[in-house]
Amino acid sequence: MRADPKARIVTDLMRRVERLGDLRGSMSGATLLDEIDEIGHLARRIGLDDVEGLAAMLGSAVTLHGLGPILLSYLDLIRDAVSAHGDAMSSLPFVPPVAPVAVTGLRA
Numbered sequence: 762m763r764a765d766p767k768a769r770i771v772t773d774l775m776r777r778v779e780r781l782g783d784l785r786g787s788m789s790g791a792t793l794l795d796e797i798d799e800i801g802h803l804a805r806r807i808g809l810d811d812v813e814g815l816a817a818m819l820g821s822a823v824t825l826h827g828l829g830p831i832l833l834s835y836l837d838l839i840r841d842a843v844s845a846h847g848d849a850m851s852s853l854p855f856v857p858p859v860a861p862v863a864v865t866g867l868r869a
Contacts, residue, residue, distance in 0.1 A: 767807045768847070770807050771807070771843060771846055773803060774800060774804065774809075774812065774843045775840070775843050775847065777799065778800065778840045779840075781793065781796055782840075785833075785836075790827070790828060793823060793828065793832075794820055797816050797819050797823065798816070800812070800839065801813045801816035801820070804816060809843070809846055811842045815838050815839045815842060816839060818835065819832070819836070819839065
């Protein structure tokens, strides 16, 4: 069964946010800004306006203030926002696929 494209992107967003938190001390500012920009683009693709807005604010904060402690605060906010969208999707009811049934021998 194929995964929902939106769910895959939410999973990718969470992975990217976690990676930024883990590698924040070893990334250049330019690489960090590229990653933050990609998070914003992915969020926009699936309509997560709150996540996109937080990514834009984080990008501005990094540009203005560097790689200080504010980075972790924004990453926590983004992680919470993405997680909320993931939780909302997981609460949707699961509808199993229906196998096609061959219909034979019916008479009108």
